[in-house]
Amino acid sequence: MENKGLILSPILREGMVLQRDKTNRIYGTDSLAEMVTVSFNGKEYCARVSDNHEFSVELPPVPAGGPYCITVTGSSEITISDILFGDVYILSGQSNMELPVRRVLDVSAEEVSRTNIPEIRQYLIPATFNFKEPEKYMCTAEWKKATGDAIMDFSAVGLFFAKEIWEKYHVPVGLIMTAVGGSTIESWMNPVTLRRFGSFEAEVEDFQDIHYFHSFIQKQQEDANKWLEAIEKEEEHFDFSKEYLKWNTCRIPSLVSDYMDEPFSGSVYLCRELYLGSEQKEDNAYIYMGSIIDSDRVWINGTLIGRTEYRYPPRKYSIPKGVLKNGYNLITVRIVINQNNGGTIAGKPYHVYYNGETINLEGDWYYKVGKKSNTVMPSVLFPPLLPIGFYNATVVPLAKIQINGVLWYQGESNTGRPKDYADEFAAMVSDWRKLFGWEVPFIYVQLPNYREPLNTTEDTGWAELRDQQRKSLSLPKVAMVTALDVGEWNDLHPQNKKIIGVRLAKAAMHLIYKENIVYSGPIPNEISTIENCVIISFQHLEDTKQEQLLTNFEIAGEDGCFYEASAIRKGRCVYLTSKRVNTPVSVRYAWCDNPTNINFFNDAGLPATGFRMDIQ
Known part of the structure; x- marks a missing residue:
């Protein structure tokens, strides 16, 4: 943001949604005034402009509703109209959160055509990077309403989530869409924290000069284009x-x-x-x-x-x-x-x-x-794979915005190195909460089933990453949405985003809105053995008397080799045996990239999480 006269943070603009029932900030810069006054709802609120020309005015909590107007007066006057107060959520992660409504019309066209809810609004932040230092303000965008053609650019997951919240509570919903296709979890992490997981500076050292960064990519893209032109x-x-x-x-x-x-x-x-x-x-x-x-x-x-x-x-x-x-x-x-x-x-x-x-x-x-061609196409650097860029350019600038929670759908780009994912996710959540100044609820999607068409092996890290995501449930104020039943084995971007949005909304209703509902698929709780039989108890599973034969369970003995297990559900427990394992040591469920014939659901129709557990 150029520092000339009165300028507001780009997200504070016409049509915005502010978080209800919390103190909101109206902030920006004014290089030509000593005092800034905010007029809202018949009252005035003032703040001095600091020596570096910044100001921040606090507005008292406001219940859900609107539209309102806010007038900011300093060296000039800016009026923000059509403001709603409701529940604001950050949407983050990678392409399955980013995927726009226009990409899911083959399965959701009818519902999309019926959707006309101006109280649902999205602020889509374009992908920008800073590998040197945190930005003060995010990129300029517009608040769009879930009406007409504008709805096509909404995050499909975000839209279906917001519809569930709106229809249940009739509260406006603001979606701040930050997700970027292909991004790793490291790209959303604090650089100081990231050093605990190894050195990353060499990856981005040269790109602290943003002009060199863009010229570097441009040169690689030119080489790739020359390859394509030569082919033709x-x-x-x-x-x-x-x-x-x-x-x-x-x-x-x-x-x-x-x-x-x-x-x-x-x-x-x-x-x-x-x-x-x-x-x-x-x-x-x-x-x-x-x-x-x-x-x-x-x-x-x-x-x-x-x-x-x-x-x-x-x-x-x-x-x-x-x-x-x-x-x-x-x-x-x-x-x-x-x-x-x-x-x-x-x-x-x-x-x-x-x-x-x-x-x-x-x-x-x-x-x-x-x-x-005698050569493959020259590679082009893909910036979302680099660490810290989005943390600096997007997360830090959002910290002054009051929100109701974070919806996170990411992990595909980390399946090649899944071992540290739970620790990295915990560190990221902790740093974001420190930035926002409170224990922000995080609701995340566990990776669905998928099989990369060019892969020749069944397990390339997706199962391990899902288990890392399961382990993240130990964090406070988090919830996980299971999705083993809604992926498409041959498509990294399954189109049925409605079911993911609905499940995220159910998790939010429990975690944030304190509804007593079933919001999660079965999660393993305790594991024990009686002779060669393994018994696993589960949370979020009904105590039914009817037995059920389950698929996709395996047992390993002392040799470490896993064998197919006979799995019988009795109430809240699953009983496992294998003729090939006398002394069970480990158990795993749905342990491959694309598990098939999934049949382990609770009565709410939510699939069990994939997992691996060792017997102590």
Whole structure:
């Protein structure tokens, strides 16, 4: 913020939501005044401007409601209108918290279309970094209402959470959206605290100069762009309509490793004909090309229908009226593979929707290499993986804002090194609470099931990280949402964000609003043995008399090898045995990246946490 005249913190602006029933600060700078006056609700509140031109005026607690106006007078006058008092939550973590509503319309379009709640508002802070020192103020954004087109930019998890809170309590909800895709927990941590977990300074030392930081990334991006341009410039050109029938065949979905004998980076073209019995009659025709590693372009009858420049978004492209024709239609897909393997991912939709019909595109396609590169695409530094950047640029500037809690959905970027996650999370929570000056409630999402399509092993750290998240329940004023039943094995970003938002809201109703409700899936409590039988008692599990046979439990003996266990639920306990283990030493449940056939739920429909426990 430039220090000229009266300037308020960027988050204090029209449409903002302030925390009800707490003392709120109106703060900023004024280089041309000695005193600043805030007029609110018929009263005036004053504060002196400090020697460094800063001021902070405290407003008394206000119950839920609005809209209100606030006028701030110093060297000039600023009026903030349409202010609501309600419950304010910080949304933080990485892409599954960040994922906007527009990305979940395939599963939530109807509910989104019915949502028109101006009392729910979001302030979306853009991703910015500071690897040198904490910022005083966050980046400028706008408070948006959950109405009309603006709703598409809301965090999907945040929106569904806020809807549950609004519908239950009829209190305005403010969402401060800070999450950044790909960010590690270290990026949200205090640098002083982070030193306890090892040296990190070398990672960011050169990037304390923000100009060098941007130029460094720009140079890497230019190298990557040159690689992509060379692929396109040097690839073979051909007349698809005449030549593709002479090409080799592959299947969609499949990776190139399924039909090529060696690692491949470069471009591949895929073609097939689609026969339609009528002309396209409607505008709402789409081609679904599932999920593709890495980038793609799609043509129909020579018309470019859509393109995506990176891996993760679902490929759903609108087909303009007039493109599809009666008879044979040629579909061409160009895929660029960056790092030795890629292609189309199984389990995703591949079809054309037109005139109310769905026509399957899975099966045999023709393919031809456009250009095989001798190198992989040059890597580009991904700033969210670096430590401390978001703590300095986002967390510290938010500390003057009164909030009701933090919603945290993160961990995917830490699955490669999960061992310290519980300790790091505890340290992060402690530091944030010190910043905000009170024991802020933290509600977090345990990682769902997922299997990286390019992985060849079943366990790459997701199970261990989930267990680290479970161990974090020992912290005061935290709650965890389990999600082993709502992931998509082939998609890092499962679309069913409503169920996560609802579960977060249930946890908040218990932890923050003091409702006596079931808010958590079963959590292991105590473990004991009787001869070769292991008995585990669980919290958040009903004392039912009906027995149930459970899946995904394993027992290890003194040799440390885990074997499938017979698991029977009786009341609040699970009884485990294995013919291959005489002296049980350890137990684990759902211990892989993508556990399947999950059937351990409580009566509220909430899945048990994955875990590992040793028998003492």
